Amino acid sequence: MNIVVCVKRVPDTAAEKKLDPSDHTLDRESGESILNPVDEYGVEEALRLREAHGGEVTVLTMGPAGAEKNAVRKALALGADRGVLVKDDGLAGSDALATAYVLALALAQMEFGLVILGSESTDARTSLVPQALAQLLGLPGITYVSKVEVDGSKVTVHREQEGGHWVIESELPAVISVVKGINEPRYATLKGIMSAKQKPLEVLSGEDAGLDPAEVGLSGSKTRILAAEARPPKQKGKLVKDEGHGHVELADFLQQNKFI
Amino acid sequence: MGELWTIIDHEGGEVRKVSGEMLTAARRFAGEMNLDPAAVFAGTGFEHARERIGKFGGGKVYVAESEEFDRYLLQPQIDTIASLVRERKPSVVLFASVADGKDVASGVASKVGTGVVADVVDLEAQGERLVCTKAVFGGATVTKCQVEGSPQIICVKPNSFAAEQAPGEVVEERVDVTLSDDAKRARIVERVQQEAGGRPAVEEAAVIVSGGRGLQGPENFRIVEDLADALGAAVGASRAAVDAGWYPHQNQVGQTGKTVSPQLYIAVGISGAIQHRAGMQTSKTIVAINKDGEAPIFQLADFGLVGDLFKVVPALADEIRKRKGR
Numbered sequence: 001m002n003i004v005v006c007v008k009r010v011p012d013t014a015a016e017k018k019l020d021p022s023d024h025t026l027d028r029e030s031g032e033s034i035l036n037p038v039d040e041y042g043v044e045e046a047l048r049l050r051e052a053h054g055g056e057v058t059v060l061t062m063g064p065a066g067a068e069k070n071a072v073r074k075a076l077a078l079g080a081d082r083g084v085l086v087k088d089d090g091l092a093g094s095d096a097l098a099t100a101y102v103l104a105l106a107l108a109q110m111e112f113g114l115v116i117l118g119s120e121s122t123d124a125r126t127s128l129v130p131q132a133l134a135q136l137l138g139l140p141g142i143t144y145v146s147k148v149e150v151d152g153s154k155v156t157v158h159r160e161q162e163g164g165h166w167v168i169e170s171e172l173p174a175v176i177s178v179v180k181g182i183n184e185p186r187y188a189t190l191k192g193i194m195s196a197k198q199k200p201l202e203v204l205s206g207e208d209a210g211l212d213p214a215e216v217g218l219s220g221s222k223t224r225i226l227a228a229e230a231r232p233p234k235q236k237g238k239l240v241k242d243e244g245h246g247h248v249e250l251a252d253f254l255q256q257n258k259f260i
Numbered sequence: 261m262g263e264l265w266t267i268i269d270h271e272g273g274e275v276r277k278v279s280g281e282m283l284t285a286a287r288r289f290a291g292e293m294n295l296d297p298a299a300v301f302a303g304t305g306f307e308h309a310r311e312r313i314g315k316f317g318g319g320k321v322y323v324a325e326s327e328e329f330d331r332y333l334l335q336p337q338i339d340t341i342a343s344l345v346r347e348r349k350p351s352v353v354l355f356a357s358v359a360d361g362k363d364v365a366s367g368v369a370s371k372v373g374t375g376v377v378a379d380v381v382d383l384e385a386q387g388e389r390l391v392c393t394k395a396v397f398g399g400a401t402v403t404k405c406q407v408e409g410s411p412q413i414i415c416v417k418p419n420s421f422a423a424e425q426a427p428g429e430v431v432e433e434r435v436d437v438t439l440s441d442d443a444k445r446a447r448i449v450e451r452v453q454q455e456a457g458g459r460p461a462v463e464e465a466a467v468i469v470s471g472g473r474g475l476q477g478p479e480n481f482r483i484v485e486d487l488a489d490a491l492g493a494a495v496g497a498s499r500a501a502v503d504a505g506w507y508p509h510q511n512q513v514g515q516t517g518k519t520v521s522p523q524l525y526i527a528v529g530i531s532g533a534i535q536h537r538a539g540m541q542t543s544k545t546i547v548a549i550n551k552d553g554e555a556p557i558f559q560l561a562d563f564g565l566v567g568d569l570f571k572v573v574p575a576l577a578d579e580i581r582k583r584k585g586r
């Protein structure tokens with residue numbers, strides 16, 4: 001079974017992030033970028049399924065020039081077989097649903113039994129892309145997956161629910177998003193990093209993918225950012241050293257603020 | 261007149277707190293925008309839900325009731341709400357910004373071809389649009405945004421609006437539920453529930469007490485649970501505690517866990533790494549208990565207590581119980 005893993009390049013959390021003041025999009029050149037940490041679990045799950053059932057693992061991403069950096073290459077170094085990048089400068093500023101639209105077009109040209117995404121990206125964190133993608137492909141969409149078992153034309157998964165999980169059985173093909181903790185991602189080996197350079201990376205232009213420029217990018221997205229500003233720094237709070245009565249002072253604070 | 265919808269967040273008719281918050285906000289913004297508020301109930305157990313909805317204004321409620329909603333994962337909700345949206349053309353649709361709410365919102369928006377803004381903590385009516393406030397980059401930046409398409413689909417985070425009761429009569433409008441075979445491809449075969457001790461869900465709790473590596477072992481989480489129970493709070497955990505196997509992943513707060521903004525967040529034995537802060541720094545009031553006075557969590561704390569959690573936390577729980585008179 002062929003698996004496609006959708007990945008995203010995100011800024012390193014530890015690095016400072018800036019929004020471009022002219023259009024409020026993320027200034028992706030201003031800091032270090034990495035493979036979205038939650039996507040590492042998606043890549044790992046795909047590699048494990050390949051090891052168990054055979055097939056090919058393709059990594060897919062979209063964006064303006066540079067979108068493949070530190071994301072697709074990293075996934076290839078971890079063991080994915082090939083990469084596909086939908087690259088078009090018109091994609092800059094695409095929101096979650098516009099992103100899903102582009103991924104859906106690229107996937108329509110590919111053969112797969114399963115599409116795997118991370119359940120969220122560490123920069124935008126909306127978790128909207130996986131279900132939108134499933135709907136656009138007309139496939140079952142199962143999000144927040146913490147366990148996957150494939151059996152012929154069927155997949156059985158655990159979906160995290162508040163206070164537990166549900167066992168879901170679905171037909172394939174399907175779109176799933178996985179949570180952190182579903183597995184223990186491997187580290188890239190030096191050999192993996194070297195061989196990643198030889199692996200095929202197919203670049204599709206917007207036109208190759210068949211996308212309508214009016215549906216993507218900053219202007220095609222159906223949400224618009226009007227303003228962005230840094231959160232004002234928090235006022236310095238009270239710091240108390242416990243000398244036996246700390247809990248009483250804290251209880252006073254909680255009571256004054258009506259939590260007791 | 262156009263309509264402003266609230267999609268009721270519930271479990272088998274058990275209406276969640278966030279629905280009351282959304283219904284309150286809906287009444288207000290419908291008034292300001294000259295729209296009619298209406299609610300949408302999809303699932304089972306409407307008889308049970310009716311009373312709660314009535315407490316928060318009542319009015320028109322579209323009721324799509326079917327056992328099928330409990331048998332298959334979300335697709336029946338997505339298809340039913342999407343076709344209702346196509347038919348009735350509401351101006352605004354509010355969902356709860358929790359896992360299922362965001363999933364259904366995203367599915368509906370892509371089916372009807374509009375946009376979604378998720379994780380919204382505040383709203384402001386400007387003409388025909390609702391301007392949404394949301395935090396990005398782990399709370400470091402605050403943005404204002406809006407949906408340009410129609411309807412405006414907006415996911416509202418729990419604890420963003422105060423729920424205010426305003427009793428009103430519920431006027432039920434039954435919606436026919438006809439599902440295609442495609443809606444039945446992902447079946448729910450089992451529901452596995454862990455013992456939650458009757459605590460609220462991390463995602464929507466008004467108060468959260470979280471424990472970290474400072475607890476030194478899984479058995480000590482009961483200290484955190486005890487404080488949580490004294491406050492009626494949910495229990496959270498840092499990634500270090502989760503990765504060590506001390507507490508379930510569902511309870512993890514942070515960049516690779518849940519993003520929460522409760523009224524009160526108490527961090528116990530948590531250092532306050534940037535990835536943890538990314539999940540909780542928009543909390544309204546933050547309390548930190550840590551033996552290291554230099555721990556970065558204190559930079560965020562409205563009240564920081566430098567001390568040994570093994571002494572302070574049980575004493576605090578007792579003190580709270582004493583003041584609550586039980």
Ligand SMILES: Cc1cc2nc3c(=O)[nH]c(=O)nc-3n(C[C@H](O)[C@H](O)[C@H](O)COP(=O)(O)OP(=O)(O)OC[C@H]3O[C@@H](n4cnc5c(N)ncnc54)[C@H](O)[C@@H]3O)c2cc1C
Binds near residue numbers: 474499533567
């Ligand atoms: C990609 C990525 C994603 C991540 N995502 C998350 C995430 O979602 N959530 C998250 O939490 N972390 C996340 N992390 C991990 C994060 O960087 C920290 O390692 C983690 O938050 C540390 O957890 P902690 O504060 O419990 O442990 P520590 O940093 O070890 O802190 C323990 C604290 O307990 C205090 N302590 C010890 N004993 C006592 C005592 N007796 N009384 C009082 N205080 C005591 C210590 O002073 C210390 O400050 C992520 C990291 C990466 C790289």
